[in-house]
Amino acid sequence: xxxxxxxxxxxxxxxxxxxxxxxxxxxxxxxxxxxxxxxxxxxxxxxxxxxxxxxxxxxxxxxxxxxxxxxxxxxxxxxxxxxxxxxxxxxxxxxxxxxxxxxxxxxxxxxxxxxxxxxxxxxxxxxxxxxxxxxxxxxxxxxxxxxxxxxxxxxxxxxxxxxxxxxxxxxxxxxxxxxxxxxxxxxxxxxxxxxxxxxxxxxxxxxxxxxxxxxxxxxxxxxxxxxxxxxxxxxxxxxxxxxxxxxxxxxxxxxxxxxxxxxxxxxxxxxxxxxxxxxxxxxxxxxxxxxxxxxxxxxxxxxxxxxxxxxxxxxxxxxxxxxxxxxxxxxxxxxxxxxxxxxxxxxxxxxxxxxxxxxxxxxxxxxxxxxxxxxxxxxxxxxxxxxxxxxxxxxxxxxxxxxxxxxxxxxx
Numbered sequence: 001x002x003x004x005x006x007x008x009x010x011x012x013x014x015x016x017x018x019x020x021x022x023x024x025x026x027x028x029x030x031x032x033x034x035x036x037x038x039x040x041x042x043x044x045x046x047x048x049x050x051x052x053x054x055x056x057x058x059x060x061x062x063x064x065x066x067x068x069x070x071x072x073x074x075x076x077x078x079x080x081x082x083x084x085x086x087x088x089x090x091x092x093x094x095x096x097x098x099x100x101x102x103x104x105x106x107x108x109x110x111x112x113x114x115x116x117x118x119x120x121x122x123x124x125x126x127x128x129x130x131x132x133x134x135x136x137x138x139x140x141x142x143x144x145x146x147x148x149x150x151x152x153x154x155x156x157x158x159x160x161x162x163x164x165x166x167x168x169x170x171x172x173x174x175x176x177x178x179x180x181x182x183x184x185x186x187x188x189x190x191x192x193x194x195x196x197x198x199x200x201x202x203x204x205x206x207x208x209x210x211x212x213x214x215x216x217x218x219x220x221x222x223x224x225x226x227x228x229x230x231x232x233x234x235x236x237x238x239x240x241x242x243x244x245x246x247x248x249x250x251x252x253x254x255x256x257x258x259x260x261x262x263x264x265x266x267x268x269x270x271x272x273x274x275x276x277x278x279x280x281x282x283x284x285x286x287x288x289x290x291x292x293x294x295x296x297x298x299x300x301x302x303x304x305x306x307x308x309x310x311x312x313x314x315x316x317x318x319x320x321x322x323x324x325x326x327x328x329x330x331x332x333x334x335x336x337x338x339x340x341x342x343x344x345x346x347x348x349x350x351x352x353x354x355x356x357x358x359x360x361x362x363x364x365x366x367x368x369x370x371x372x373x374x375x376x377x378x379x380x381x382x383x384x385x386x387x388x389x390x391x392x393x394x395x396x397x398x399x400x401x402x403x404x405x406x407x408x409x410x411x412x
Contacts (some may be wrong), residue, residue: 073264079186087187104310119216121136131289132283193235331356
């Protein structure tokens with residue numbers, strides 16, 4: 001889901017962390033430069049609060065705010081609560097009598113057995129089992145689903161949905177009812193994250209949030225509005241994602257931005273998600289990678305493993321049975337941080353056995369150089385010693401389980 005066009009020019013301070021140039025290039029790569037950048041409903045709000053705007057996934061998005069650096073913002077989310085604008089994400093509704101079957105064709109998840117107002121991480125797969133995008137799917141009813149996909153994959157995802165819908169609705173599979181797709185363009189999406197998030201949000205609603213456990217959602221009265229609130233997020237902390245109609249996004253963001261909540265930008269979001277072992281599409285996932293290779297086999301439902309019937313199921317199920325040729329791993333790298341594209345070698349040899357896909361220097365929580373990577377199967381086990389080439393020097397690394405930090409989701 002992250003980074004910068006221009007290095008910040010403010011003077012260094014104990015609270016300022018200027019992202020590494022390769023980190024900025026990674027974010028910049030995800031920006032859509034061939035078309036004008038879009039703005040979320042909170043663009044003016046960000047400017048008013050000192051947001052340093054950068055291109056990301058085709059949008060103007062805040063990297064940091066004012067004199068609060070990325071590390072300080074990261075730590076505030078881990079210790080208290082931060083508010084993120086994630087309105088660049090694509091929010092959709094799918095409706096119709098055969099919606100469950102349609103989405104089970106596009107993804108390997110068991111949506112038919114998912115309880116109403118429950119969510120699951122899933123993946124959209126191509127015909128070869130590659131990941132078109134990762135997504136969060138919320139079931140409201142068997143004929144109504146709310147789906148969130150990545151902004152950086154907007155064009156590809158919407159084209160894929162349109163083509164598959166046309167195919168589905170013209171087939172015998174839609175005999176009990178066609179499926180309709182509505183994109184919630186312009187809607188806001190606010191992510192309130194951190195150990196203080198629940199108490200803060202509870203003070204603004206009569207709804208008992210203790211009943212809203214991780215992976216559950218509800219329509220919640222909030223400051224005179226009735227909004228969709230899902231418990232979860234992209235940081236590894238307890239938190240909520242709140243979908244807001246366009247006309248009310250700034251109002252609700254302002255209502256939420258009260259002490260101890262601080263605004264948090266893309267800088268903190270990227271380091272938080274990496275510590276939590278979460279993938280960033282375009283870095284850690286792409287259309288050549290299957291969910292088995294990505295360590296996401298858990299999104300494949302037990303019944304789907306038996307029956308298949310989803311896009312790319314033949315390859316995915318074969319990899320579940322026989323093992324994949326490569327696997328996503330976590331790495332702790334000594335001496336220097338490894339960035340996207342760094343080669344991974346078998347120790348004591350020049351044999352390239354993998355590549356780094358994401359990395360951060362001196363993780364704010366762990367205090368070590370963390371990375372995510374893909375390596376050949378057999379080199380993926382916890383504690384395996386590897387070597388990483390960083391700026392033409394070989395650095396020692398060790399395979400580490402993910403997440404790198406303990407997650408703190410509210411499960412009741």
